[in-house]
Amino acid sequence: MNKWTRRAFITTGVAAGGVVVFGVAIRRGDRSGKVRELVAGDGDELFDVWLKIGPDNTITAIIPHADMGQGVHTSLAMMLADELDADWSQVRFEEAPAHKEFANYALAREYSMPGADFPAWLIDSVDGLFFRATQRMGLQITGGSTSVRTTGQIAMRVTGAATRTVLLQAAADEWQVPVSELSTQGGMIYHEASDRKASYAHFAPAAADLSMPDKPILKASDDFAIMGTSLARFDVPQKVNGSAKFGIDAKLPGMKYATVMAAPVFGGNVVSVDESSIQDMPGIRKVVNLDTAVAVVADGYWQARQALLSLAVEFSDGGNSGADQEQIFRRFGDDLDAAASAGDERKDRKSGNALAALDAADRIVEAEYRVPYLAHAAMEPMNCTAWIHDDQCELWLGTQNPLGFAQQVAKAIGMSQSQVILHNQYLGGGFGRRAFDDFAVQSARIAAEVPYPVKLVWSREEDMRHDHYRQASISRFKGGLDGSGNAVAWHNHYVNKHDPIEAPHIPYGIAAQRIVFTDSETHVPWGFWRSVDHSLHAFFTESFIDELAIAAGRDPYQYRRELLADSPRFRAVLDLAAERAGWGDELPDNVGRGIALHKSFGTIVAQVADVEITNGKPKARRIVCAVDPGYAIHPDNLAAQMESGIAYGLTAALYGDISISGGAVEQSNFHDYRMLRMNEAPAVETYIINGGGPLGGGGEPGTPPIAPAFTNAIFDATGIRIRELPVSQHELRLKDVEDVA
Amino acid sequence: MITLSINGESHAIDVDPSTPLLWVIRDYVGLTGTKFGCGVAQCGACTVHLNGKPIRSCVVPAVAAAGKQIITIEGVNGGKQGLHPVQQAWIDEQVPQCGYCQSGQVMAAAALLDKIPSPTDHDIDLAMSGIVCRCGTYPRIRKGIKRAAAVINALEPLETSNE
Numbered sequence: 001m002n003k004w005t006r007r008a009f010i011t012t013g014v015a016a017g018g019v020v021v022f023g024v025a026i027r028r029g030d031r032s033g034k035v036r037e038l039v040a041g042d043g044d045e046l047f048d049v050w051l052k053i054g055p056d057n058t059i060t061a062i063i064p065h066a067d068m069g070q071g072v073h074t075s076l077a078m079m080l081a082d083e084l085d086a087d088w089s090q091v092r093f094e095e096a097p098a099h100k101e102f103a104n105y106a107l108a109r110e111y112s113m114p115g116a117d118f119p120a121w122l123i124d125s126v127d128g129l130f131f132r133a134t135q136r137m138g139l140q141i142t143g144g145s146t147s148v149r150t151t152g153q154i155a156m157r158v159t160g161a162a163t164r165t166v167l168l169q170a171a172a173d174e175w176q177v178p179v180s181e182l183s184t185q186g187g188m189i190y191h192e193a194s195d196r197k198a199s200y201a202h203f204a205p206a207a208a209d210l211s212m213p214d215k216p217i218l219k220a221s222d223d224f225a226i227m228g229t230s231l232a233r234f235d236v237p238q239k240v241n242g243s244a245k246f247g248i249d250a251k252l253p254g255m256k257y258a259t260v261m262a263a264p265v266f267g268g269n270v271v272s273v274d275e276s277s278i279q280d281m282p283g284i285r286k287v288v289n290l291d292t293a294v295a296v297v298a299d300g301y302w303q304a305r306q307a308l309l310s311l312a313v314e315f316s317d318g319g320n321s322g323a324d325q326e327q328i329f330r331r332f333g334d335d336l337d338a339a340a341s342a343g344d345e346r347k348d349r350k351s352g353n354a355l356a357a358l359d360a361a362d363r364i365v366e367a368e369y370r371v372p373y374l375a376h377a378a379m380e381p382m383n384c385t386a387w388i389h390d391d392q393c394e395l396w397l398g399t400q401n402p403l404g405f406a407q408q409v410a411k412a413i414g415m416s417q418s419q420v421i422l423h424n425q426y427l428g429g430g431f432g433r434r435a436f437d438d439f440a441v442q443s444a445r446i447a448a449e450v451p452y453p454v455k456l457v458w459s460r461e462e463d464m465r466h467d468h469y470r471q472a473s474i475s476r477f478k479g480g481l482d483g484s485g486n487a488v489a490w491h492n493h494y495v496n497k498h499d500p501i502e503a504p505h506i507p508y509g510i511a512a513q514r515i516v517f518t519d520s521e522t523h524v525p526w527g528f529w530r531s532v533d534h535s536l537h538a539f540f541t542e543s544f545i546d547e548l549a550i551a552a553g554r555d556p557y558q559y560r561r562e563l564l565a566d567s568p569r570f571r572a573v574l575d576l577a578a579e580r581a582g583w584g585d586e587l588p589d590n591v592g593r594g595i596a597l598h599k600s601f602g603t604i605v606a607q608v609a610d611v612e613i614t615n616g617k618p619k620a621r622r623i624v625c626a627v628d629p630g631y632a633i634h635p636d637n638l639a640a641q642m643e644s645g646i647a648y649g650l651t652a653a654l655y656g657d658i659s660i661s662g663g664a665v666e667q668s669n670f671h672d673y674r675m676l677r678m679n680e681a682p683a684v685e686t687y688i689i690n691g692g693g694p695l696g697g698g699g700e701p702g703t704p705p706i707a708p709a710f711t712n713a714i715f716d717a718t719g720i721r722i723r724e725l726p727v728s729q730h731e732l733r734l735k736d737v738e739d740v741a
Numbered sequence: 742m743i744t745l746s747i748n749g750e751s752h753a754i755d756v757d758p759s760t761p762l763l764w765v766i767r768d769y770v771g772l773t774g775t776k777f778g779c780g781v782a783q784c785g786a787c788t789v790h791l792n793g794k795p796i797r798s799c800v801v802p803a804v805a806a807a808g809k810q811i812i813t814i815e816g817v818n819g820g821k822q823g824l825h826p827v828q829q830a831w832i833d834e835q836v837p838q839c840g841y842c843q844s845g846q847v848m849a850a851a852a853l854l855d856k857i858p859s860p861t862d863h864d865i866d867l868a869m870s871g872i873v874c875r876c877g878t879y880p881r882i883r884k885g886i887k888r889a890a891a892v893i894n895a896l897e898p899l900e901t902s903n904e
């Protein structure tokens with residue numbers, strides 16, 4: 001990835017080599033409430049996007065997001081290029097440097113619409129640092145599935161359209177013709193009447209002197225030429241020949257290697273380190289006490305790792321060594337009981353009078369669901385290379401939040417933020433984990449102790465045991481059915497609300513709803529994990545609606561469908577998935593079929609899972625996925641994200657289980673935190689509806705529905721209702737054992 | 742000091758011979774296409790070819806590779822300018838997402854097609870289930886292998902039927 005130096009990108013107009021730079025500052029009008037605090041003092045320029053036009057007519061989009069596999073560089077460049085009427089073969093990208101002018105203000109703003117509270121995950125992140133960082137600097141975060149729908153919609157398209165406008169004006173000026181007689185295509189401007197044409201590069205220097213329009217006219221979707229097509233991604237060729245540079249691949253002259261071990265119990269500290277225990281080991285350079293962790297620096301990673309395993313260290317437990325998984329669930333249950341009997345649950349959403357409707361109901365269905373903690377387990381373990389020299393700290397790593405990282409690193413080593421230069425590399429998986437800066441701060445603190453660059457690499461064991469985890473949770477339901485089985489009341493009480501706020505809400509037209517929660521936080525560090533709260537609530541709500549359908553003696557698809565009379569977009573997505581899956585067709589005796597529907601990050605997804613049970617083991621054979629993201633900018637990429645989200649969610653549903661014992665995580669590597677593998681991966685078919693309206697996200701919405709679609713299918717085959725994940729801990733057997741034996 | 746042949750080039754390396762091959766390739770030889778994922782033969786990110794067989798380089802001591810032919814992702818195309826058919830198929834099917842596991846996937850797939858030019862789904866499961874992809878690119882990997890197999894078989898019908 002090419003990087004701009006600070007000097008280059010604050011320059012506008014004609015730069016060295018005849019390159020012309022266009023910058024658009026997007027000014028947002030609505031800055032009410034808490035968001036104002038984020039930007040106070042920063043003036044009006046809230047969101048800048050830049051593009052360069054080279055003398056050879058190459059167009060370079062400067063993109064303020066990291067690529068972690070979601071193809072965002074390509075999708076965003078497509079949005080800019082389409083509005084610009086560029087020739088795609090001449091379009092390039094560069095990732096923006098970590099600088100506040102590339103802040104993803106929209107991410108913060110999105111959560112701050114009227115009626116919505118400030119995003120809980122900004123405030124509640126382990127130490128609040130993340131929130132303070134965003135307050136000071138705005139956001140340049142890759143997360144919340146926002147890249148395409150905010151940066152793309154608001155910034156890339158506007159920049160492309162505004163630049164096209166000034167290029168046209170420059171052509172009109174030079175040729176002395178009205179703009180209305182000009183047309184653009186493939187990076188060229190045409191004046192048909194006089195049979196003249198010239199490239200954008202020709203007009204770019206003059207255009208750079210014109211002022212950019214604030215509100216250029218954007219194309220209607222019928223006029224898209226590049227958006228809506230599946231172009232080859234920029235990043236793929238480097239990822240098949242080993243040349244793509246991830247954080248872990250950084251190489252610097254004289255670089256040494258470090259690895260760390262943190263206090264196993266969260267909240268613990270290093271009490272003592274006996275360096276003499278490793279003094280005879282080869283290649284050891286230094287032992288660094290990082291307060292909560294200890295690091296060994298050596299000539300190679302392997303030497304550092306071997307020494308760390310032999311190092312005599314004593315850790316404290318922060319008073320948390322009594323915590324274990326059963327006790328945590330028991331406390332959740334006790335806190336739910338206490339809040340329910342005292343009537344002091346916290347309100348989430350209410351419509352009608354659910355308590356009265358339950359009293360009046362013909363029948364009440366009750367269920368309690370549980371999910372465990374989950375680790376992200378990105379394929380690339382956490383790592384960061386730091387080099388402190390010449391009064392600055394340079395970092396090489398993959399991060400979802402470069403500005404926040406730079407801020408925290410600066411603070412940890414007593415520098416100003418402008419002294420921290422962050423080189424963002426490809427991310428070997430993010431999923432939310434690489435928005436937490438702990439590993440970067442560690443590497444900078446180690447580098448502060450030595451005169452050479454240091455590459456800190458976490459072992460997989462460290463990565464597994466010191467993640468920021470998807471929360472464990474309990475959710476309780478009561479559903480009321482009338483005499484004909486129609487759902488008339490929905491009551492849901494769960495522990496610990498994070499984000500997004502709408503995650504527990506259902507699309508179904510049940511008149512009386514009461515959704516409440518109770519706080520019961522634990523000492524286990526919380527993190528946003530692909531789709532955040534949606535990952536648990538979709539499992540809860542889509543399992544329970546299935547239970548209501550079964551209790552009513554109705555078909556689970558038809559039951560949902562009838563409750564969506566007022567939600568035509570949801571219904572269309574559900575119908576498409578059911579139709580393509582062949583809902584209602586005969587299935588072999590050992591195969592069950594389940595359906596689930598959930599909207600997250602603005603995208604509606606329905607999935608139908610076909611699950612085969614063999615010797616008590618479930619295997620998802622085929623997943624049919626229908627998705628309405630508003631408009632699919634890059635349909636193949638959206639399909640890839642659905643495939644990915646399904647594999648991620650299915651891994652968690654089947655195996656995902658981080659458990660606490662003695663205050664620490666029990667699991668350590670892929671043998672006890674299992675991953676879905678090729679022989680277990682289902683075939684996935686994705687069908688897209690361009691339903692219109694605001695763009696939804698792509699990276700996360702595929703994940704939430706898969707767990708309930710999978711467990712609903714298991715119920716169909718076995719009659720066993722899975723109310724606690726992961727599935728692998730349950731014994732399964734087919735409904736009619738004799739029939740299939 | 743040990744001597745290793747990597748992608749046809751000989752490297753004399755001053756390293757403890759018990760160091761796993763993965764770290765010698767990455768930290769001492771400086772070829773970073775081969776990845777670290779788990780260190781305990783559970784994920785396959787570190788897969789390289791040793792005398793043509795796919796191995797987990799994170800658990801093979803460097804000394805065990807001395808005198809043998811080591812091929813990494815950087816050399817899987819035979820040191821030619823172009824791409825191995827598996828690499829080309831990976832581009833055609835747009836297989837990678839984050840890309841971190843893909844060196845291991847490509848190496849495992851290339852070794853599979855060397856041994857079985859027209860693999861069945863079951864062959865693919867057996868050969869590829871050791872290589873974890875956290876991004877879930879499995880359906881595309883499967884398609885990619887079948888596409889590469891078709892290309893290889895069209896190019897080298899004699900060679901493959903002699904196998």
Ligand code: FES
Pocket residue numbers: 776777778779780781782783784785786787788797798799800
């Ligand atoms: S790093 Fe070797 S198998 Fe995982």
Ligand code: FES
Pocket residue numbers: 069379428429837838839840841842843873874875876877878
């Ligand atoms: S592409 Fe990300 S782990 Fe496989």
